[in-house]
Amino acid sequence: MISGYTGTQIRAAEEPLLAAGMGAVLMQRASHGLANAVIRELKGRGHRIYGTSVAVLVGKGNNGGDGLFAAAFLAARGMSTTAVLTAEAAHPEGLAAFERAGGRAHLLTDSTLRRLTADVARADVVIDAVLGTGAKGGLRGTAAALVSRLAGSGTSGESLVVACDVPSGVDADTGQVHEPVLAADLTVTFGAAKAGLLADPGADYAGRVHVVPIGIEENLPLPALHRFEAGDLSRLLPQPGRRSHKYSRGVLGVVAGSADYPGAAVLACRGALAAGVGMVRYLGPPEVASLVRQSCPEVVCSIGSVADTHVQAWLVGSGMGPGDSEQLQRAREAVESGLPVIADAGALPALPAVLAPHVVLTPHAGELASLLKRLGSGRDPELDRAAVEADTLRAVRLAAGLTGATVLLKGATTLVESPSRHSYSQAEGTPWLATAGSGDVLAGVIGALLAQLGSDVGHFRESGIGPDDRWAAIAALAASLHGLAGRAATAGGPLTASRIADTLPEAWDKVSRLTTGMEQGRNSHAHPLR
Ligand SMILES: NC(=O)C1=CN([C@@H]2O[C@H](COP(=O)(O)OP(=O)(O)OC[C@H]3O[C@@H](n4cnc5c(N)ncnc54)[C@H](O)[C@@H]3O)[C@@H](O)[C@H]2O)[C@@H](O)CC1
Ligand SMILES: Nc1ncnc2c1ncn2[C@@H]1O[C@H](COP(=O)(O)OP(=O)(O)O)[C@@H](O)[C@H]1O
Numbered sequence: 001m002i003s004g005y006t007g008t009q010i011r012a013a014e015e016p017l018l019a020a021g022m023g024a025v026l027m028q029r030a031s032h033g034l035a036n037a038v039i040r041e042l043k044g045r046g047h048r049i050y051g052t053s054v055a056v057l058v059g060k061g062n063n064g065g066d067g068l069f070a071a072a073f074l075a076a077r078g079m080s081t082t083a084v085l086t087a088e089a090a091h092p093e094g095l096a097a098f099e100r101a102g103g104r105a106h107l108l109t110d111s112t113l114r115r116l117t118a119d120v121a122r123a124d125v126v127i128d129a130v131l132g133t134g135a136k137g138g139l140r141g142t143a144a145a146l147v148s149r150l151a152g153s154g155t156s157g158e159s160l161v162v163a164c165d166v167p168s169g170v171d172a173d174t175g176q177v178h179e180p181v182l183a184a185d186l187t188v189t190f191g192a193a194k195a196g197l198l199a200d201p202g203a204d205y206a207g208r209v210h211v212v213p214i215g216i217e218e219n220l221p222l223p224a225l226h227r228f229e230a231g232d233l234s235r236l237l238p239q240p241g242r243r244s245h246k247y248s249r250g251v252l253g254v255v256a257g258s259a260d261y262p263g264a265a266v267l268a269c270r271g272a273l274a275a276g277v278g279m280v281r282y283l284g285p286p287e288v289a290s291l292v293r294q295s296c297p298e299v300v301c302s303i304g305s306v307a308d309t310h311v312q313a314w315l316v317g318s319g320m321g322p323g324d325s326e327q328l329q330r331a332r333e334a335v336e337s338g339l340p341v342i343a344d345a346g347a348l349p350a351l352p353a354v355l356a357p358h359v360v361l362t363p364h365a366g367e368l369a370s371l372l373k374r375l376g377s378g379r380d381p382e383l384d385r386a387a388v389e390a391d392t393l394r395a396v397r398l399a400a401g402l403t404g405a406t407v408l409l410k411g412a413t414t415l416v417e418s419p420s421r422h423s424y425s426q427a428e429g430t431p432w433l434a435t436a437g438s439g440d441v442l443a444g445v446i447g448a449l450l451a452q453l454g455s456d457v458g459h460f461r462e463s464g465i466g467p468d469d470r471w472a473a474i475a476a477l478a479a480s481l482h483g484l485a486g487r488a489a490t491a492g493g494p495l496t497a498s499r500i501a502d503t504l505p506e507a508w509d510k511v512s513r514l515t516t517g518m519e520q521g522r523n524s525h526a527h528p529l530r
């Protein structure tokens, strides 16, 4: 499990060590970790170290100090180092160490902007150490001009860009982005992952994320955000026992599809079957049921009522529109049944405003904006799709808070939020997952896991996940599996939704073979998040 913290939490965890006079030690650990990560990355790309040029963009605070000390380490390894000071002041000890190591520092002003931008663009490695967790807002003045020019000319694309702690301009707490931001290939972050690196749009700019332990770990509070890794899936995914039968393994009821979108019902059923459910029962229009039967002979179709259908969980809404009154009525009855429900697409506008944690809503950004609008969106009636995309964590939290439901926001990073503010972020997927029907398969996977794991409170409690938060954990497990299946299904080229379902058992099998011990061993060191 990867834990994400706000910048404020990290700073609070540093506080006792700073009070004990260990500030300089923390900075040495951080900057050493940063320099080592740069060296590892260069070696991994087959580049030599000696003679390679590195430009470090330096802010006036401790983030700049980290960058200067790291550059001093790199200069000592024979790299040709230049520091661009974006403010008159710079961390004094860091600057002194940098200059002692043979580095050259230049002050960024209106008159040096052009020359220094060209110098930075030519560097093999650019380290962004302007703003860290102490930032208020984004880059300003000449620093903003330099980064805009680099991004505009596309020259930074040729350099290895490494962000120190966070890409400058990304809010460490929320992942909100204050443009311009230099998109990093790698973010080396200190003490623990920052929540803002695990949520979009911040995650878009972070590249791969490495955590460098600096000794504050014991002081960290409960994380603001969690991310399951393969070892967690291996531990938490259900496994049938020797005495299991199809009913004990969980039955999922599916209310999905319509004359306009019959395929959504098929894909939802295929997702559910691929995710190990004991049985799928389908309720819906006869023409859709007939297609479901043809595509998935395993599914039991009926035209009975929700009340007469004995299941452990419901999936409602995929491929349904506002005109599908009979299906929408079934969706509402499923929600009223008190059983766990995943409510997707067409069901979202049709459900009561106040729900419960065992109802998992699965909007994409546009649907979440509509949902928030319908709910009056608390204090902010202007929250549209763009606003959701600009501050995904806030939007998903707002929706979970207002509805009382568990909310899963789909996207490159999938966020899941329980109404008691237990949050997950999963990003195993690939952009090829952005294909029609992909969300229907995800709905099926969530439904299957709700049916299999929903009643197993103890299973989650053992992992420190409370009863009301287990719904978010189940949805996050499903998002993770869906992403892994998508990644496994593409050989770097296009992907169909059916392929995601077909590849899911293989992805499941692969993670089930991992042991938790291995994963924990890896996590105790600097670890890549993506
Ligand atoms: N506290 C510590 O001992 C440690 C801090 N570390 C580093 O220190 C960073 C936090 O350092 P700081 O608290 O000094 O803050 P930062 O270095 O993040 O930057 C804030 C500094 O820039 C100014 N500033 C804030 N917003 C600005 C903006 N939009 N434009 C221009 N200037 C702005 C502030 O007045 C402050 O001086 C972390 O991100 C991490 O890199 C690490 O070295 C680990 C140990
Ligand atoms: N750029 C992306 N990178 C990774 N995953 C993505 C990306 N865009 C979408 N996805 C994933 O693909 C699925 C798309 O679901 P959805 O938008 O409901 O599609 P549909 O309605 O066509 O089925 C979600 O699981 C989402 O997280």
Ligand SMILES: [K+]
Residues within 6 Å of the ligand: 063, 128, 129, 130, 131, 132, 163, 164, 165, 166, 167, 168
């Ligand atoms: K930075």
